[in-house]
Amino acid sequence: MVQVHLTRHLFAFFPQLEGRALEVEASDVAGVVRALEALAPGIGFYVCDERGRLRPHVNVFIGNSMVRDRRQLSDALAPGDTVSILQALSGG
Amino acid sequence: MAQSVLWVATRKGTFKVEKRGGRWQAALSGHAGTGVNYVAREPKTNRLWALLGHGHWGAKLSVSDDGGATWRDHTTQIKFPDGARYIGQDMFEDSTSDFGVGWKIVTRKATVQKLWVIGFGGDGAIWVGTIPGGLFVSRDGGASFELNRPLWNHESRGGDLFSGDGTGETKWFGTPASEGGEFAPGLHSICVNPRDPKHVLVAVSTAGVIETRDGGATWRPRNKGMSMDHHPDPNAEWGHDTHLIEQCAGAPEHVWQQNHAGVFYSDNGAESWRKVSAPDVGVHFGFPISADAHNGRSAWLVPGRGDNQRTAIDGGLFVARTDDGGASWRQLRQGLPQECAYDIVYRHALDNRDGLVAFGSTTGNLYISEDRGERWSAVSHNLPPVYAVRFG
Numbered sequence: 001m002v003q004v005h006l007t008r009h010l011f012a013f014f015p016q017l018e019g020r021a022l023e024v025e026a027s028d029v030a031g032v033v034r035a036l037e038a039l040a041p042g043i044g045f046y047v048c049d050e051r052g053r054l055r056p057h058v059n060v061f062i063g064n065s066m067v068r069d070r071r072q073l074s075d076a077l078a079p080g081d082t083v084s085i086l087q088a089l090s091g092g
Numbered sequence: 093m094a095q096s097v098l099w100v101a102t103r104k105g106t107f108k109v110e111k112r113g114g115r116w117q118a119a120l121s122g123h124a125g126t127g128v129n130y131v132a133r134e135p136k137t138n139r140l141w142a143l144l145g146h147g148h149w150g151a152k153l154s155v156s157d158d159g160g161a162t163w164r165d166h167t168t169q170i171k172f173p174d175g176a177r178y179i180g181q182d183m184f185e186d187s188t189s190d191f192g193v194g195w196k197i198v199t200r201k202a203t204v205q206k207l208w209v210i211g212f213g214g215d216g217a218i219w220v221g222t223i224p225g226g227l228f229v230s231r232d233g234g235a236s237f238e239l240n241r242p243l244w245n246h247e248s249r250g251g252d253l254f255s256g257d258g259t260g261e262t263k264w265f266g267t268p269a270s271e272g273g274e275f276a277p278g279l280h281s282i283c284v285n286p287r288d289p290k291h292v293l294v295a296v297s298t299a300g301v302i303e304t305r306d307g308g309a310t311w312r313p314r315n316k317g318m319s320m321d322h323h324p325d326p327n328a329e330w331g332h333d334t335h336l337i338e339q340c341a342g343a344p345e346h347v348w349q350q351n352h353a354g355v356f357y358s359d360n361g362a363e364s365w366r367k368v369s370a371p372d373v374g375v376h377f378g379f380p381i382s383a384d385a386h387n388g389r390s391a392w393l394v395p396g397r398g399d400n401q402r403t404a405i406d407g408g409l410f411v412a413r414t415d416d417g418g419a420s421w422r423q424l425r426q427g428l429p430q431e432c433a434y435d436i437v438y439r440h441a442l443d444n445r446d447g448l449v450a451f452g453s454t455t456g457n458l459y460i461s462e463d464r465g466e467r468w469s470a471v472s473h474n475l476p477p478v479y480a481v482r483f484g
Contacts, residue, residue: 051201
């Protein structure tokens with residue numbers, strides 16, 4: 001299982017996820033997005049575009065490292081990892 | 093007549109404007125903090141549709157079935173199908189160029205950058221225009237939306253890129269002023285003929301006006317009589333920078349157009365256009381235009397100072413109206429600021445209904461007139477930048 005941490009901004013659209021300890025079974029980042037979609041239908045299209053790529057202003061971290069593959073979301077996960085899905089800041 | 097409501101889409105939410113206690117008042121309806129490109133009521137169902145542009149989370153359809161009291165993401169979201177591609181331009185570093193950059197033609201996978209406009213047909217069809225320039229249609233009340241492939245695959249934009257590389261050439265320019273600063277043309281105008289829902293006019297910046305008479309199976313350009321000053325051939329078939337077209341509901345052969353290169357009018361259903369700019373009274377450049385629903389020869393617009401400034405003209409804000417098919421225009425200034433006003437009004441941010449006329453600016457000013465524009469009063473000076481106003 002991996003722990004998932006979501007920016008609180010997403011709770012405005014998916015309040016059913018707020019306050020929950022999110023633990024999902026996933027071997028890569030794409031698997032996390034699929035698991036979240038099952039919990040909160042529609043959230044996948046908030047995080048990714050219709051080609052499955054991370055939206056330009058969304059960042060995903062595994063631990064403290066930003067994922068490398070923003071197109072296929074193939075970065076591998078190990079049990080116990082923490083995945084953070086956050087809004088990207090562009091300065092200002 | 094039912095009490096009129098004005099829906100206002102802004103950079104920071106959807107507002108509902110109603111007349112209460114003798115005064116038009118705005119109140120936040122929903123989407124606080126979120127960009128709303130367009131909002132409109134579906135006549136057949138009374139459902140409200142808002143086209144959202146989240147800064148981080150993409151473009152979303154939002155609906156309300158209780159008059160704007162509550163909103164929710166629509167169960168179906170608009171997405172380009174797998175394999176949808178379009179021809180665009182990418183900037184690259186070019187040391188041989190005086191500017192240090194060059195442009196190259198590229199073929200991109202399409203994703204929805206912006207939901208821009210929604211229109212409703214008398215047959216219940218729901219049409220949505222996007223950036224990049226896609227036209228989506230639902231014929232099941234919004235349960236599903238399908239990309240109109242005959243227009244997406246039109247020969248004018250390089251042919252069918254689903255199955256191959258097409259011709260490799262598009263005549264739809266797109267400008268970096270569009271969403272995301274990409275060279276992606278956008279579809280911003282949808283006019284469904286009230287007498288024939290299979291007859292639809294759409295308009296695209298920077299391609300022009302395009303027509304179907306068979307419900308979207310085939311499309312052809314409708315740019316005869318239009319001219320442009322950003323193309324070696326001013327009368328080329330494609331490349332016209334239409335900013336908005338609107339059709340007279342009661343006499344749909346009358347179609348009005350605010351274009352980058354002037355104001356155009358057609359009294360034959362866009363078969364041909366006539367330039368009706370009047371630079372001496374400031375009527376030439378701008379974004380919005382609003383056609384009267386009954387008198388095809390009447391229309392309103394909000395002029396701006398040329399494409400090199402894009403502000404109100406000389407610091408004085410005015411609306412212009414014609415009642416004679418563009419032969420003459422009147423400047424309507426009463427109640428509008430005439431000192432140090434540099435508002436610009438976006439293409440969807442002017443509307444009229446039954447004598448009411450309203451417009452909002454990117455400066456957050458919202459004005460309304462109850463006498464066809466003769467006198468104006470301010471509803472608010474403090475709204476977020478206004479993207480669209482629609483009576484409904």
